[in-house]
Amino acid sequence: MDIxxxxxxxxxxxxPRERVETGAETVRDLVxxxxxxxxxxxxxxxxxxxxxxxxxxxxxxxxxxxxxxxEVAFFPPMTGG
Amino acid sequence: MDIxxxxxxxxxxxxPRERVETGAETVRDLVxxxxxxxxxxxxxxxxxxxxxxxxxxxxxxxxxxxxxxxEVAFFPPMTGG
Amino acid sequence: MEIRxxxxxxxxxxxxxxxxxxxxxxxxxxxxTGVVRDLxxxxxxxxxxxxxxxxxxxxxxxxxxxxMERWALSDVLVIHRFGALAPGAQIMMVATAxxxxxxxxxxxxxxxxxxxxxxxxxxxxITAAGADWVAAKAQDEADLDRW
Amino acid sequence: MEIRxxxxxxxxxxxxxxxxxxxxxxxxxxxxTGVVRDLxxxxxxxxxxxxxxxxxxxxxxxxxxxxMERWALSDVLVIHRFGALAPGAQIMMVATAxxxxxxxxxxxxxxxxxxxxxxxxxxxxITAAGADWVAAKAQDEADLDRW
Numbered sequence: 011m012d013i014x015x016x017x018x019x020x021x022x023x024x025x026p027r028e029r030v031e032t033g034a035e036t037v038r039d040l041v042x043x044x045x046x047x048x049x050x051x052x053x054x055x056x057x058x059x060x061x062x063x064x065x066x067x068x069x070x071x072x073x074x075x076x077x078x079x080x081e082v083a084f085f086p087p088m089t090g091g
Numbered sequence: 092m093d094i095x096x097x098x099x100x101x102x103x104x105x106x107p108r109e110r111v112e113t114g115a116e117t118v119r120d121l122v123x124x125x126x127x128x129x130x131x132x133x134x135x136x137x138x139x140x141x142x143x144x145x146x147x148x149x150x151x152x153x154x155x156x157x158x159x160x161x162e163v164a165f166f167p168p169m170t171g172g
Numbered sequence: 173m174e175i176r177x178x179x180x181x182x183x184x185x186x187x188x189x190x191x192x193x194x195x196x197x198x199x200x201x202x203x204x205t206g207v208v209r210d211l212x213x214x215x216x217x218x219x220x221x222x223x224x225x226x227x228x229x230x231x232x233x234x235x236x237x238x239x240m241e242r243w244a245l246s247d248v249l250v251i252h253r254f255g256a257l258a259p260g261a262q263i264m265m266v267a268t269a270x271x272x273x274x275x276x277x278x279x280x281x282x283x284x285x286x287x288x289x290x291x292x293x294x295x296x297x298i299t300a301a302g303a304d305w306v307a308a309k310a311q312d313e314a315d316l317d318r319w
Numbered sequence: 320m321e322i323r324x325x326x327x328x329x330x331x332x333x334x335x336x337x338x339x340x341x342x343x344x345x346x347x348x349x350x351x352t353g354v355v356r357d358l359x360x361x362x363x364x365x366x367x368x369x370x371x372x373x374x375x376x377x378x379x380x381x382x383x384x385x386x387m388e389r390w391a392l393s394d395v396l397v398i399h400r401f402g403a404l405a406p407g408a409q410i411m412m413v414a415t416a417x418x419x420x421x422x423x424x425x426x427x428x429x430x431x432x433x434x435x436x437x438x439x440x441x442x443x444x445i446t447a448a449g450a451d452w453v454a455a456k457a458q459d460e461a462d463l464d465r466w
Binding site: 184199203207273281315 | 331335336344345348349350352356409418420421423428431
């Protein structure tokens with residue numbers, strides 16, 4: 011599964027994308043797995059209300075299931091326009 | 092006092108403007124005076140709800156006083172834009 | 173604030189660029205361009221626009237000033253043509269520039285409502301069958317109540 | 320319907336004219352152009368816009384399709400830039416064409432609200448003091464509830 015990071019989340023994690031093997035069932039499970047890696051990840055994901063998630067390039071929810079998903083992207087609220 | 096007519100009112104009256112000497116106190120009085128002239132005027136002014144009036148180039152009401160007014164314009168509802 | 177009432181065609185794109193370049197501190201520019209629509213099924217030869225010289229400029233200036241007072245705007249542009257216009261021709265244009273987008277949108281929308289029903293313009297449709305004055309729409313009058 | 324996500328500058332006036340010329344049956348065209356504003360007091364060196372290639376085009380296409388479904392529109396144009404933009408530069412543009420003006424206004428307003436808060440773009444302000452990610456505004460989120 012490809013995981014992408016954008017904006018300040020990308021800067022804090024230190025990479026724009028990475029490939030992970032995971033059995034996580036939901037986005038929230040995946041976040042817990044990533045946060046368990048080290049303090050950097052834990053800090054980046056500390057406040058989920060400040061983050062958004064897209065599954066296969068579609069905005070989604072942290073409770074959404076990951077079955078069949080190939081690309082997960084995490085990022086702060088968008089500021090386009 | 093100058094009286095101006097626009098759009099279909101101008102076409103029905105037959106002139107775009109005319110100069111009248113009048114002692115009419117309100118727009119409504121002036122309309123009554125003009126309507127008394129002949130059937131053409133009477134027909135043109137028959138339905139005041141279909142007309143608008145401007146006094147010295149400012150939208151006004153048929154009950155407005157004419158004291159000091161130099162230019163009165165009658166016309167149908169506007170269709171700009 | 174610029175108000176123009178003219179018979180000549182104008183280049184909406186060039187006007188938009190010029191207006192945007194001159195609008196200091198604006199974060200957004202909204203424009204509306206009105207186009208002569210053909211009649212359903214075609215057949216419109218021309219749209220003739222009559223106006224009330226003097227009052228037109230005065231009314232448009234008043235509307236623009238009211239918009240500048242009501243919203244925090246950097247600038248306002250209004251161009252309105254008169255005379256005979258072919259189907260597809262541009263009739264008029266409004267542009268508003270503002271620090272915040274909602275102000276620019278609302279002010280342009282407001283100006284259009286006033287232009288439609290309170291500026292002394294009258295439209296006449298010329299077809300092979302003759303000429304008809306366009307009737308004012310109840311909807312346009314109702315739109316004014318929003319402000 | 321045309322969606323463009325690009326690093327290059329665009330000419331808003333030329334785009335408006337091209338879009339208007341191609342919008343069959345439209346009685347009005349509304350455009351919104353977003354401009355990089357300097358910071359209060361100046362000092363902005365650049366606004367850097369990051370985006371999510373792939374999802375951005377998808378999201379903008381979805382918003383435009385939703386607008387076409389919700390309002391009777393002749394056409395929709397969305398252009399959004401990414402990369403480093405200087406103060407005064409144009410960031411993005413939305414244009415809507417419709418038989419009736421209110422539809423064009425509402426659809427453009429709607430598209431802007433979605434672009435602001437639901438399209439995957441992130442702005443970063445670069446000053447002499449450093450770089451700061453622009454925070455999302457509660458107002459922009461609230462604006463979405465209008466639709």
